Amino acid sequence: MSTFLTPQQLASRTSAAVDAAVAAGRVLGLTVTDPTVLHDVFSVVVHLAPSPVVARIPTVLPHPDDLATLARRQQDELDVTRWLAAQGVPVIAPSPLVPREPVQRDGFSMTFWSFVPEDRDKEPDYVANAESVADLHAAMRTYPGQLEFLGAADPRFIAESLARLDHYPTLIGAAELDRARREWQILEPLVRSRTAFEARFPGIDLQPIHGDSPPANIFSGVDGDLYADFELVTLGPVEWDLAALGPEHESAYNRGARRNGTRPLNEEVLGFVNALGMLRVVATLTLVPQLPELMEYLKPAVDHWQTMPFAGGMNS
Structure with missing residues (x-):
């Protein structure tokens, strides 16, 4: 059983992330005298005030030591959002005041x-947001860069987590874990292989898609809504x-489409x-020791x- 981080350890992690971002920002030439934490869940998000720059530092990760893989995903995000901004799509864009690439410092990649x-x-308004996601998808269709097939699902994370969850009996019961593993046997081939997916769903x-529930990741700026967190x-x-958003949001998306x-x-x-979601x-239950408050959302x-069709009805 993994040890759950204490409030003091969580605060220390946040402080270390902020210190790393401040130091990295100053090396890049930014003036930082009043760093302010804006958000702290899976990532620490800090305004490097008075500079008009926000650093985002992922801190709750399946593989905290694999900064190279994290940086590759971060580069994809920077490239896509910079391209969308150049097309006039309302997004939170990478800062033009620093190079548009991930920066690694003190064990963090930001x-x-x-x-x-x-x-x-x-x-x-999540229903209105769902309708607008159809517009985002229309804009993203012509993105010229290369992206991994269903990388957002992170099949490596799912597979490793399902193999390890025996060690977390307080987080999931044996029957539920057995169901998850049997569902994964059916779904995994379609996540791992684009060819298999296309054969199953001709x-x-x-x-290119956002990857992380965009209706919940639209930022209300003072000058209008912006797509965020790619x-x-x-x-x-x-x-x-x-x-997992349900029929009302699906209908709203279809209106937009x-x-x-x-x-x-x-x-x-x-x-x-x-x-699959x-x-x-x-699988995210394995991250609860890194962020104990997650359990109240995951349970x-x-x-x-457990009330949903087995494997989404894909078992036939």
Whole structure:
């Protein structure tokens, strides 16, 4: 059983991430006198005030020591968001004040973004956001760079986590773990192989997608909404970006797709991505020792997963 980090250890990790970002920012020529933490869950997000730059430092990771793989994903995010911004798409863009590449310091790998003041009085409208994701997908279709197929699902993380969860009996029961492993046997080949996916879902086009529930990652700036947090940007079916959000959000997306002339969501692919997304939730239980507060969010999702069709109906 892994030891859960204490509040003091969590605070120390945050402090170390902030110190690393401040030091890296100063080396890059930024004036930093009043660093302010804006967000601290999976990543520490710190405004390097008074510079108009925000550093994002991932701290809760499946493989904390594998900074090279993390940096490759971060470079994808920087490249995609810079390209989208150049096309006039409303995104939080990489900071133009520093090189647009990940920076590694003191055991962290971080990226730097333009500071955007937040409209804290605006309540998010996730249904409207889901409709607007169809516009984001339309814009991303012509991105010229190379992206990994369904890298956002992180099959390595799922496989390793399902193999290790025997050691976490307080987080998941034996019957639930058995179900997850049996579902993974069915779903894994379709995640690992683009060829297998395309054979199973003929006619379903693949394209660059956000990768991490974009309806929940639209930032309310004082001058308007901005797409944000492309950390899991990937190549995949558009359905992945609507996984586990439910019929109301799916219908909203389809309205947006009809409006901009792109395809609606496919029910069979939705079953696949919903099941796959839930296995990723189960896998995330292995991160609870790094962030104990995660459990209060994951437990309801795991309970809901047990009411869903086995493997999204893919077992036939």
